[in-house]
Each structure stands twice: as structure tokens, then as C-alpha cells.
Amino acid sequence: MPDTTELERLPVRVPLVNEVWGIWKSLSVARTNILQIIPEIATSQRIVSGRTGKRWHMVMDPDAIRQMLLDRLDDYPKSLVTKNLLRPAIGESLFIAEGAHWRWQRRTASPVFTHRNMMNLAPIMTAAAERATKRVADAGPRAVNFLDEMVTTTFDVIADVTFSGGDAFDRDAVHHAIDDYISEAGKISLFDVLGAPDWVPRPGRILSGQAMRDMKSVADRAIEARAARGPDGVPDLLDLLMDGEDPKSGRKMNTSEMRDNLLTFIVAGHETTALTLAWSMYLVAFDQDVQDAARAEAQAVLGNRAATGEDVERLPLIRQIIDEALRLYPPAGLVSRTAMADDVLCGRDIRKGDTVMLPIYALHRSKLFWDEPDAFRPSRFADRKSIDRYVYLPFGDGPRICIGASFALQEAVIILATMLSRFKVRPVPGRDPEPVMILTLRPNGGVWLTAEPA
Template sequence: MVQDPASLRRIYLDNAANYPKSEVMVRMLRPAIGNSLFTAEGAEWRWQRRAVAPVFARRNVTSLAPVMTATAERASQRLHAAGPQAELVAEMLTATFDVICEVALSGREHFDAKVYGAAIVRYFETAGKASLLDFLRVPSWFPRPGELLGYGAVHTMHDMVDKAIDARRAQATGQADDLLDFMLKATDPETGRTMSAQDVLHNMQFFIVAGHETTALALSWALQLLALYPEIQEEAHAEARSVLGDQPASLGDLESMPLGRRILQETMRLYPPVGMLAREVLIRDQLGGRDIHAKDVIFLPLYALHRHATLWDNPNTFNPDRFLPEQVKARDSYAYLPFGAGPRVCVGANFAMMQAQIILGTLLSRFRFAQGPLALPTPTMLMTVRPDTGINLSVRPRQR
């Protein structure tokens, strides 16, 4: 278990080639996303990264802001119609699903978000869990019980994505510049290879799941925390209201709402979307003065790192001011890793933050969130850090 920033820097950056993703983690993900960008290593990873990176370049992400604004407006309208109580995880998943489908496939008309979302959860609860057989180092070709139980979820997700890809191919003009277009056009400059139909399917599956699940959870946990810290919520409401008035947030508004960004950063400290990663060791090394041997498995417990008492004052307290510029500058950057670091830092980090800020700012300007009658949720670590009972809050429109 590594929670030392200097050692994490070595794993993520200085000696990253020595620490590929562990076979345990890859086995948990392979049924759903194959040898896609998240699981691939070496040259295979590099050419896939080059293929999808243009989609998340600043120019393209900026052009998607109107889609995010429209999504924020629809989310606001749904909350108005939902009544005084709402389950926020489901609401935020719907909102972020809209955006990632637009980015990936220029629309979501071929998806049933509820069915797809239920399949994701089912997968995380079955095939997406580590097995005792993994820790006994039983070869990965030996089937795990979870893989068998998760087969139906994989089939549901792949079938939806496959049909959506086929429909988009039939309608493609070559001008959409969505993720599918970039993947279909991508060519490895070293080998001339293009993505097979299975490569496209697995990468699309990965981006749709990762691109909406993690952002939705960050938004949901943020609203839960703000319900527990009403004084911070009121400050954020005043900021958003003064900037937005009656309008939904847009890209041009974000610099004027720095508290909203700090709230999201502090939320991802307390509830990082992915709470644990694992790496294999290829060649003997040293971390923190300790010998690390080939074939060791290194766990990177981000949830614990972000709450480590030697790295953070009052680590379990929600305090967005930790992310004021002077505080960030004084802190080791490897003490806070919600998007990873080094060459494999999350390619969609800017996209995710822009989307989350636009949605959060819009909702805080229009609603007051308070704790409902149900007990507080407990974080559960599947592949992502989810609230066990959802996030059920009182949601009341504010006077405009």
C-alpha cells in the first residue's frame, strides 16, 4: 500500500514503465472493455491514446460547452418536477450520460440510460470485483464466479453500444468529429494499423462508462456534502446566483465561480471517483527506502491518500479552501490524484471538470439542498466510490 507522495511520483511518472496495471485489475475490467485505452500497455496504449486525444483537446472540449449547458438546464427542470425529495445519483447519471453520448456518438437515441446504468452497477458488483482466486494467483484463464455472474451485464452494455455504433456509422458524414469518428479514422503511424470493430466497441464502452459515471458521482457527493455544510452551500449559491442570474451556467461563467471548482476538488479529495488502483512490479526497485521486488503487487489507495493525517489537516472535514491557489502551491501535487498523474493522467480530466462545474453552478443557483429523512449514505468501493443507499436529499427551488 503506497501513500507516500514521493513514491507515488516514482510509480506514476519517474519510473512509470516499471509499474504497469496489475493483472488483477485488468482481469476485472477486461470482460467489459477488452484491451482498450485504460487496460492497454506500451505501444498498444500509446497509439490508442494518440487516436482519442484530439477529442479531448481544449478546442474540442470548449466547443462542447453548449451541450453541457443544455444538459444542466434539463437537469434543473427534472429536479423542479421531481418534488421535494430526489435521489441525486440517478439524476446526475442521467445528466452526464447525455453529455458523454453527445461526445462519443453525437447523440444518445440508441441508449436506454436506466437499463445501461443498471448493467454498469451489476457488472461492478460481479465481474468488476477482485476474487480470492486473484490473490491466490490462480491463472486468469481460470473462470472467476463473478465473471460468470456478470456475463449478462456485459452482454447488455455491449449490445447497446454495438447498435449505437452501427447506427452512427450509417449516418456518418465524416464531419461530426465525435469520438467515434476519431476512432474510425485513427491509424497507428508506426504500423499502419487501424482499430478493429472490437477495438472500437471496447474503447467506446470504456469512455461511455468512465465519462459519465465518475462525473455523476463527484456531483452527487458534492451535493451531499453541501447539504451537510449549509454555510458553504449558501456562499456557493450567492456566487453562482450573482454570476448566472436566471440563466444556466456556460463556459464563460466558470472563471467567475471559483468556489464551485474548489467544492468539486474537495469533494474528489474526500470521495475520489476511483478509490483504489493497483500496479505490478516488473523489475526490482526502491520506494520510500524499501525494496520492492519483481512480481510484487502495489496498491494505490487514493481514498486513504486523500485522507492521510500526515498530508492533510483535519482530513475528514469538508473544506474547499484547501484548494485556494496558495494552498495548492504549498502542497505536493502527488498528495492529490483524482485523475491520476504522469503519462497516463486521465485524458478527459478537463472535460469532466468543465461539465461538473457547469451542472453544479446551475443547480446551486436555483435550488437549496438539505439532508432528507433517510440516513447518511456510506461510501462503498466497487470500481468507483458509490454511496450505498444513493444520495437522497430535500431539494427546494429558491426564489428567483
């Protein structure tokens, strides 16, 4: 056991367990913080197996992970639990779909996220960063919850790059519907653990169903209004998606397919980036030396202005802080798959129907692959080529790697650099966040920091 001094210098972490629980205990814990079902030994072993209602395996071996995410992708689709949780909100979109239905959507959407398109959208990120720093400055010397601030900022970005110009898009209605769904319907049901089919009612999802229907109606109206109006100025994500077609079949997305994918981009594109930024702010407040170095870098590049897309490549330490935040607090801290065929991973038999989990949180803190895995050390990303791509998976990997990864990283660098160039942040004593994952790994209790002009 590390001594008290060692614990004090490490950022907050999830207390992993030293025992295997039964189904009822696992269900209770999963509804509160799903990462707490991960055993501590997962940070020092390559595979851990057990049975909780059905056979399961947690895989932390890079070769086995490559086999699942690349070589035998179709044999390891997303689990029923994942699909049942998210389908009511985002339908059979890119995140949910499998096989041919996924492939044509991916081919259609991939050109949307080219570097050129992302650079064209960067001014929206810069403007959102300016507004965020003004809100923090206007708050004065009191403590600010940077989780709420980053959620507001990234939702501004995703709303503007998705539905620019209004088009009857009710931002507040969509934002509240997403929050309601995540908080109520996202909690794992006993039916999910047991693998019950989607038609078995889940009470939380029944309660949130109207909010989801309202959100989809709002998005449908916005898409139809845009189709009638046509593009205006720099193409946003909706314009680009409406113009997109599958290069193989020539198929284009209809209104419901565009809506489900746009809602996927909105949910993923603001929630995960907001969390990455909130955790990054917590970490630089935790380590003032890193913060001072990052501020010096940002001020040298930016002077008094906000960061732009052209600045991103000139801010390597800012990017390393974001990479390290994604390592310590990956938004998707645990990913679940269902084996569709017999296989062998790490010398262990995998049977058709087994649940195979990738506990990204444990992988990123594995003693086998990382020096001082629980420490905040952005410099470990100074040489990205030295890191095995299958031991660092904040965006997944293989053909299903997150389609918006470059968008998210560009946005995060722009916002973090702007914020650190203008403020010195310090933690509020006694208000450390608690890492809790239901659908995403959030800082429970918020990220409370004081901010003073730099």
C-alpha cells in the same frame, strides 16, 4: 480520539482498520468495501507493507508515487486483479492496455479531448443540467436521491457526446448492462486476491457475460451505422475517434478497438462524474455556509440561466467544492499495481511480483500532507500551486493521467453551478450516505436531500 462534537462536524468517512487481517477476512471485507482493508496508520505513514497470500505494499509518499507513475511507469503496470475485473467489459482499451499497445491508442485518442473539442460539447452538458433541474423542481418538496439524479444526468451527457443522433444506440440496454456488470462481476473474487490467471472462471462474471456481449453488440451496430452515415453537425466523441490516427504509425482504430474505448469513456465518463457530483451535493448540504457562498457565486455569474462552458473559469468556488469532493471521496479510492522489477520505495525493498497499492483515499486524508484532513474545506484549493501534485491524485498522474479529466471537470462545474444557483438543499436526517468502494467509491444508500427553490 476526537470527541463527539468533533465527529458531528465532519462529513462521513470510511472506518479504517487497526489490525492486519488474514486472507479470508480480507476477501470478505474486500467484497463489501475494499477501502476497509486500508489500515488507519496509512494516514500517518508513507509506506505500509504486509502479506495476504502474497507480499503487498501501500504507498502514500509523493516521491515514491512519482517514481511509480512517471519515472518507472513500465515497471508498475496495473495489477492482474484490476485487469481481470475490467477486461470483460472494456477489452484491451486505453484503461487496460500496457506498453506499445497503450501508447498508440493514447496518441490516437489524445486529440479528441482538446479544449476546443470539449468546449464544442459543452452545450450538451448545459442542456443536461437544465433537464436535471427541471426533474428536481418537478419532484416538489419531497426528498430526492441525488445519486440517482446525477447518474441519470451524466449518462445523458455521455450518451449524447458519444453517440449523438441515435444511430441505433439503445441507451437503456447499455446503462443496464454496465450497472449489472459493476454490481455482479465487479466484486473481487478469491481468485483475484490469489493472482490466478484470467482464464480461471469467476462465477459472477460468467453470470454477467451475456449482458456484456449484448452491450458490445449494441455499440458495434452504432459504430457501423455511423460509419455508413458519416458525421452530422458538431463532431461527437465517436466522430472524433473515427477520424483519429496515430501520428507516428498512421494506424486507425478498428471497430472493436473503437467500441472498447467508447465503452471505457461511457463507464468512466458517467460513473465517476456522477459520483463526484453526488458527493459534492452531500457536502454542500452538510455545510450550509459553503453552499450559500457557492450559490451567491453561481447566481452572480449565471443569473437565471444554466451554466455554459464559457462560465467554468468564472466559478472558482464551485470548482473548489468539486476538487474537495474528489479529495474526500476519490472515485478510484485504491489503485493496485504489480511490480515487474525489483525496486526500492521509501527505503523499503520491493520485489518483482509484489502488489503495490496506492490507497488514494488514505493519501487524500494523510495527516502528513493535509491540515484537518477529514474536514470539508474547499478553500484549501484556492491556491492549487501550493498542493504537491503527487498528494492529490483523483485522476492519477504521469503519462497515464485520466484522458478525460478536463471533460469531467467541465461537466461537473456546469451541472453543480446550475443546480446550486436554483436550489437550496438540506440533508434528510438519519439518511447519511455510507462511503463504499467496490469498483468506485459510491455513497451507499444514496444521497437523500430536500431541495427548495433558491
